[in-house]
Amino acid sequence: MCLAVPMRIVNIEDLLAIVEIDGVTRPVSVMLLPDAAIGDFVLVHAGFAIQKINEDEARRTEDLLKAYL
Numbered sequence: 001m002c003l004a005v006p007m008r009i010v011n012i013e014d015l016l017a018i019v020e021i022d023g024v025t026r027p028v029s030v031m032l033l034p035d036a037a038i039g040d041f042v043l044v045h046a047g048f049a050i051q052k053i054n055e056d057e058a059r060r061t062e063d064l065l066k067a068y069l
Contacts, residue, residue: 004043004050005065006058012038019044021062 007019007026015031019042030036030049041058042049053061 002045004045006041006053006061007044007049008058009036009038009040009042009049012036017042017049019049 005021007021007028009017009030010020010025011018012030015029015034017028017030017036018025019028020026026044028042028044028047028049030042033042033049033052036042036049036052041053041055043051043053
């Protein structure tokens, strides 16, 4: 099973973004989303931002993930 985690972009330099969830930050590639911008919510899988999502969807998914942990 694959899992993509919703995270918010806090910085971008070239094709590398810093994303954040609950105070945890990670570098991820945004090469698949060339129009990604600071403040966007993205699904992150295996070190890549694979899809932009809206904030409501990101929060709902985050809440579901927390319920399982």
